[in-house]
Amino acid sequence: MSSKSQRDFATALNDREAPLPEGVVAWNDQAPIRRFAVYRNNVTAGLQKAVASRFPVAQKLVGEDFFAAMAHEFITRHPPRSPLLLHYGADFPAFAEHFPPAQSVPYLADVMRLENARIEAYHAEDRAPLDPSRLADVDPETLAELHFTLHPSARLLSSPYPIVTIWAMNSEENGDASLEDWTGESALVIRPQMQVEVMRLPPGGATFLQTLQHGAPLGAAVETAFANHAGFNLTANLTGALQSGVFTDFS
Numbered sequence: 001m002s003s004k005s006q007r008d009f010a011t012a013l014n015d016r017e018a019p020l021p022e023g024v025v026a027w028n029d030q031a032p033i034r035r036f037a038v039y040r041n042n043v044t045a046g047l048q049k050a051v052a053s054r055f056p057v058a059q060k061l062v063g064e065d066f067f068a069a070m071a072h073e074f075i076t077r078h079p080p081r082s083p084l085l086l087h088y089g090a091d092f093p094a095f096a097e098h099f100p101p102a103q104s105v106p107y108l109a110d111v112m113r114l115e116n117a118r119i120e121a122y123h124a125e126d127r128a129p130l131d132p133s134r135l136a137d138v139d140p141e142t143l144a145e146l147h148f149t150l151h152p153s154a155r156l157l158s159s160p161y162p163i164v165t166i167w168a169m170n171s172e173e174n175g176d177a178s179l180e181d182w183t184g185e186s187a188l189v190i191r192p193q194m195q196v197e198v199m200r201l202p203p204g205g206a207t208f209l210q211t212l213q214h215g216a217p218l219g220a221a222v223e224t225a226f227a228n229h230a231g232f233n234l235t236a237n238l239t240g241a242l243q244s245g246v247f248t249d250f251s
Helices: 003-014 033-054 056-062 064-077 092-097 108-122 132-137 140-145 163-169 205-213 218-228 234-244
Strands: 148-150 155-159 185-190 197-200 247-250
Touching (some): 033 056, 033 064, 033 108, 056 064, 092 108, 108 155, 108 185, 148 205, 155 205, 197 234
Antiparallel strands (some): 185 197
16 A cells, blocks of 8 residues: 555545545445445544543543543544554643633643653653662762752643642542642652652642752752742652652762
């Protein structure tokens, strides 16, 4: 099959109004319009199932019918570019953010980004977390000069909405959570061992870890966090980071 025939075939699969691709015939040499329609429906259903499995909380937030309609629009405009479905749907949160009917759920896209981060963390490289006791041998006068290596699975997100709480309230893992206020939240998504964990970061936590992730030393990360978040607490953030397993090494 030529590259043009492949493109025509893919286009027809994704567009119900497109004509039957040239060269597609049935065993009796007739145009298999009905069979191709069934195949097209199966492909669409499979892609919708893949997207729904990636964003179960988002589906719960907006309902199955709404999610299915939004997913169908996404699939139509963004068909797969790879035979592997592992990464398909990674750009669905950006699509949802600008999907007009979803504007009444302004936190939806960020919750989807959190779900996406969980998928990425799950498939990230394995690496042993840093043993905090190693820091005991560091000269206190050189602490500010330390460069930390973050775990390959670490994903950091910040939102003007309480995305960690919303996700927890609608997740089977944390269904007993409750939403008492709508203050924005930052999240650390990580898989230090076998299980992906979602942690709500204290004020300035995301800025602190992102600055370290970009290669800045500890002292500079602390200064940046303080400059951007008046409530930043170094002890709480550094202790929480070490306990979460977000670091794997330092130099």
